[in-house]
Amino acid sequence: MAVMTTTDAVIADDLAYAEAVETAVKAAAAYYAGGDSALDDDAYDRLVRAIVAWETDHPEQVLPESPTGKVAGGAAEGDVPHIQPMLSLDNVFSAEQFATWAASLERRIGRPVAAWSVEPKLDGLAVAARYREGKLVQLITRGDGTAGEDVSHAIGTLAGLPETLAEPVTLEIRGEVLMTAAQFERALAVRTEHGGEPFANPRSASAGTLRAKDRPYRLEMTFFGYGCLPLPAIDAALAERLSGSGHSDLMAYIADLGVHTTAATQVPARTATAVEEVQARVEEIAALRAELPFGIDGIVIKADAAADQQAAGSGSRAPRWAIAWKLPAVEKVTRLLNVEWNVGRTGIIAPRAVLEPVEIDGSTVTYATLHNPNDITRRDLRIGDQVMVYKAGDIIPRIEAPLAHLRTGTEQPIAFPETCPQCGSGIDTSEQRWRCERGRDCHLVASVSYAVGRDQLDIEGLGLTRVVQLTDAGLIKDFADLFTLTRDQLLTLERMGPTSTDNLLAAIEQAKSRPLSRVLCALGVRGTGRSMSRRIARYFATMDHIRNTDAEAMQKVEGIGVEKAPVIVAELAQLAPVIDKLVAAGVNMTEPGATPPSADGAEGAMALGPLHGMTVVVTGAMTGPLEKLSRNQMNELIERAGGKSSSSVSKRTSLLVGGEGAGSKRTKAEDLAIRIVSPDEFAELVADLLL
Template structure:
């Protein structure tokens, strides 16, 4: 959990304190009124912590407008009273702070807490849904905690919040409304089509959408329940909800047909000890980047009803629950300019140049912008304040401009009129622009990619050596590598007899690489390592791939109509290169694969040719952790190749469709999820025995 922070803005005197209070109040008011704010979450949190620290040192100077101790910073409004106050949560930012909080809680209740509930802190808006005899009657925002705003008009656009429950019970269900990543992208598409500015992020999108009335369009949101409480007319259900552990309350809510986080990668879990809680916190933090919705922390609650009653609540937050905040993955910064870079296939990709900003423990100075159409759709301008998102190892991206911060000095982004790399014309017929010279525009990048470890794996052929070969006129594409002669190489700088012989030996070894790697080396757009393996396993021979039409290509798992058309077009463009490879004696078959049956004769449910009778036929396999024994030296890509040679389908995530998990050392959350789903788990040694005939010779 490195990178955690609880840093605060340092306020030196009353004037700076008063200015901070005013800034926090304005930011909170803007957020709770329209979903827009002048501050990102992390900046607001740092400001609020600085205000609280100053007030602890100068209690006599506390201003009435201070956000300290108030739900929603005291800014939210509403006229629908809550049956029970709808409180916020206090925060911790490290394992040490969390341990201190748990010790304080146990002192307060006079006994150890033996059951904890650990669940994601969803990055949305808290709401209360009131049901009467199973029918949804009212949807209310949290507001200031005592009263909220009636947003029942929006309930029909919220997935996971049924109009009728599975039972005719009277109950209030509390939870979070948010936009998933997919819903956010769709919302911005619809919004910009109707002339609106795109939302800066998913949270603001949900806030604005929930309150909007009389729009000419609708967008979808998602509800996640995090609790429930009885209403005056709840009857026997009231006693049940009052005595059940929190985890069982969530299970009861799910049975009523309401959406919870139970079916997600970060499903709520119970833990018996603080150590188990901390382990789960680290698991959830590691999963954050891959989630289809935003979280900004983990909520830990005393699970037992008796512990919650004895702990009680303060004016702002319950004493039996805490939010363990994760490092911010969103920040507001300025767009200083746009660079246009040309990739190995000739794709011209825009990259945002940013005013450097600290996000999730690293300094971000650049972000992806996808394509020119995306820039136009988001109405980005140089000088804009932009919301930048970064999570895990994902390349930072710009969500949208923060339009309400515009000053009028922002300038349109200039699109290139010619290829920035070679000056040739640009093919702008598709969303992703491309130099008309294609791969010839970036020969060095194309050849270096083909020679890489996961493609042809030519040892000793780094970028510097490729540049040397290209500059000498010896290589115009990667097929020329297989035609290099010893005398030619010996004339180059820093190429003695030993290094020349080693390079030629590595190139000769690459001739026998399987078809899947050769196909991957071609760099066909829309395919990568996994798709190249599937195509090679299905067709078995390069000639059959080249002869396949769009319809036959769609029989390969993961290839749809659009991708099939792209592959056919790319292979036609690459025909001269493939012919050169064949002439150079490069292998064009996939070991262990057999050609597919003629169209119309494929067995129902079959997704790859040549897998019948193989040890992993029909199985979806996930590999995680460090391999040992016979598999120790295999990279993750080589493990995936092994899975598919043995007839299986490799996957990167555990789900209900997973057949087998190969769990090495430090398998982590994937092993936990496999155990929960009842997925078969094998050690590296057991797996090696299963696929023994398919292991590489040197394994």
Template sequence: MTTPAAVLVDSAAYAQAVEDAVKASAAYYEGGTSTLDDDTYDRLVRGISAWEADHPDEVLPDSPTGKVAGGALEGDVPHTVAMLSLDNVFSAEEFTAWTASLARRLGHEVTRFSVEPKLDGLAIAARYTRGRLTRLITRGDGTAGEDVSHAIGTIEGLPRELAEPVTVEVRGEVLMTTAQFEHANEERTGHGGQPFANPRNAAAGTLRAKERAYTVPMTFFVYGLLPLPDTEAALAARLGECAHSELMAESSRLGVNTPATTAVAGITAGTTEQVLARVQEIAALRADLPFGIDGIVVKADLAADQRTAGSGTRAPRWAIAYKLPAVEKITRLLEVEWNVGRTGVIAPRGVLEPVEIDGSTITYATLHNPADITRRDLRLGDHVMVHRAGDVIPRIEAPVAHLRTGEERPIVFPEVCPRCSSAIDTSEQRWRCENGRNCHLVASLSYAAGRDQLDIEGLGATRVVQLVESGLVADLADLFTLTRDQLLGLERMGETSTDNLLAALTVAKGRPLSRVLCALGVRGTGRSMSRRIARHFATMDAIRAADTEAMQQVEGIGTEKAPTIVAELAELAPLIDRLVARGVNMTEPGAAPPAPVTEDAAEAGGSEPAGGPLTGMTVVVTGGMTGPLEKLSRNQMNELIERAGGRSSSSVSKKTSLVVAGDNAGSKRAKAEDLGVRLATPDEFAAVVADYLA
């Protein structure tokens, strides 16, 4: 969908728009702050551009339309080759029109495009002399930039020395990953500063900061490689003839970080349709990336096409940025609500002034926990940066502190549980009602009865409320003591529905241990982790006997998560005992308890995994399943993989052993083909695991 332009009704509105855009750009590039979010800025610039197209004689000299990004800054280090911005398109129609214009300029259709993620950071040029990093320069006004060489050594992916002693300039994007952003704000607020509003602002402010009392890491991704005046003639000539995709491969060989190491690796495409397909694939992966992207960069890949197309004063004519809908907007935090989850965790939720992000109107956003609110110094009435990508729950990143008016108010934390008025356990970052699961018993039981847990047909939320309010059920174990007479005594419970529910409860008692463990809702676990724990230990007795060190032997459980899981299981001991007494299964079919690890076994890497056709394999399932697998949910497919000895995964990498590609398999199948990972159809996979199909 095309981003609409701001409507400028007269020359005064145009002049104000130019002033606002220039101020926002300068604030961002100079200190990592901005009065506008990306979408608002884009709308403003498009409005300015539309006004100037209709009033060419009234264009102001400060207008951002004729300048590269960051053009408000003056630099003192000249660029050997102009460091330009990119023009934008916002829809498939606009992109197709751009390719047609490029073809007319070239005199032929483009036969090869490069397609890469548009990373949401700052452009810099890194100069290497005989393989050693000697200077970092910002884009500045495109002709000269600011020397930020003080940041050398703080940017991951930009080595101090290349793999070969060559003299070249590496151009790319400096950004902060999500983890780096969190760390940066912890350091910044810990030293008395205001938190950054988002990772892009954090990278901008950090890159230019000097003489701080602390340092925080950033990450670099290359997007260009070019010679310098003193580059060896033969190398300079070779680089000048390389296609863009070849330059990226050369950069990687020299040891510089490229998007090839990510889930959104760059590709080459031969047609507009292939480019647009890759745009959709990257857009679909956006929410799960550990760093921000705001679009996709498409370039004519061949050097000859680039030379023929040439460049304007602001941007090359052979490249375009296909902008994706904004995932971040600035709005106001109106209130904070405190909700109690099924395990008793008290979670704050921000009530927002409604704002549209990526096609949805957002009125609520997660605030994580009280410690997070304190660390971010959030206040009621704050302008806040809200992030939402895909189906991800909207979250408040940070206050936009420089927009404060002084009328903001502190957020008041609850002193007792907002649901049952019991005391609150504040010993951990996530506060919890001291009644635990019993505080919100209906939610806890509804979760346990769900399809991916005990799958108790006929036990929906309405029936759970009825059982709890009648006093028949006070915990999960009580479900398995229900009698026919008790159920018949409830409203709207006839003989058929009663008998069906009792039959479903009988079936539920025989579910695998992994389902029972998941139904208990142990904090720090979910469906996949519950399966891993159950298959590792095989019995509930072995799980309960595990200490923190033993729990860490399960894949995916580290030093932080293990103590929580062990403590949760100890807390649940009385409930587990009652479930055992009611005849609920506490073993995992096909799994064997881990053998004691002797010194010899430890040196050899521990015990061998259980046998099965998928032993030692990592399997990814994508697309629609057919044949014997057609009725299996994705969770059931993962269970099948693990019963057969394999490990299920949601992403394709070099470590993936097999990809089961069903109908309409998209980017995961394409990535498997690129990496040479083995592919199987649903029918082929069903034949391999036939002995494990229920």
């Protein structure tokens, strides 16, 4: 049920129709073969809708290779048969179209739909994961819907798809593989570092990565389950147990088995009993689209009850009890005004596009990423070009392509820097990403400002102006030099009297006692941030153990893969002089409550804290003893107390800390009968750690 929209192209004649079919077939083939299609999901959908419109008016001219009416546009193939067909979804694009579809479904089953499940339509690649006695044994792509490609080589690489379930059951879990915003940005960096062309978008990146077997690097992806298929012939007991379970019940079941579902996101699936409720939920999810850490291209609406699904049945391409409400594309055309060259904390020289302001997905975009100089050359970008700008989730907007056919002849080539724009030193151009030859020393002010920030060393009184003063005066060459500053040195600076000097020295002294995770974060190692620094510190317990580890041992830390581990180890080696100065200055190099891993590599145990084994969600404004803590500091506090911090409420949540203005998360916690405490009550629970 593909419905034309006002933005769809119109095919004028049979020649244009043939060209459109050829373009669609090539795009689908490229996507399902390697994930490198030039068309994103929305552009492909619009093209196919135009083809459908032409074929509806000219049924006698339908070409046999047309992608219409075929799962995956007829492009995907596979040799592993599916237990049940793995179908696509039909689409609607408005409240009116959904109401019409819902009414037709209720006429088909002869009664009102008992309940609707409403969940985000994740923009990734559908796969089937087969478990035998709780062990993941096979991964299969959707393929043509009847058979798919075996991609079991990807087992162990997908976050959210455990290799062992919480129960030894035999079943098939179907879901979507995608890259989150953070994973996609990391994938772009890793791919270009290895000489590859940047991925077109997160969806094609996921498709290509899932199939890749011979790359010299690995990229992280995430799995979200959306279906559960019991296997009566193999596990009759489970099939009987789940018999008659609706969609929402099945999703709750696989979540309890340890599989990611949308229940763990900011937009969990919910049920509604009326069409108006469905429409309200669609609007709610659409409004959150720009804030999500992963791409969505619509909302999936399903008849939730098994009886309603069975009564509706399925067609050859799509089930009749489910529909995809597609959202508008998150791309617009605007003009490239300029290119700025910025230097990061590690010396990376990154181009940034300056755009004529354009509104995309509810926000005004004035800048976009350009990845690296090779990317600019490959795309033949020029100042003054009309460009297609793409945005999805929290990913920084990026330029998809110049519209060369709109050029007027006034466009100018983009000038590349010959020396470092920050310090004037030479540029190392030996890799895809250019770097200042001085590396970290190039951007000393930014590096030090980051290190003393609230979520790192938290040194009060060291704002940007003061850091500039210290560097200009030659008093610091890196942030470790802060710990050897003397009172006499500080008094020589402008606007530094005795009181402000003593206060700053006291704040620096206090920073010496920060936990190792904060110190590690302050170092600014590529591939680590606040949460990853906490994981590394908790695993190794001391800086000595971190510095003495190799890439293989570093991979044992949750979230660190084969491509990230050697980068972290190498950067720590480069930072040895800074770390040595920190140690000599008496800065703490241990993580409270953590013990080092054993000689055989087994992870050390954290001391049992008051939140041991608990999953804690924090929402609303904190007050009392917690008032000055940032959300990151709250997460750090939870983990030091033995708990696990989470951003979403689910059945696995143990405790919710509800501050002022707590909204939907508190409501959901109440619905799930989860324990809720005030900031003051939580402060009492972790009182020993607040001292």
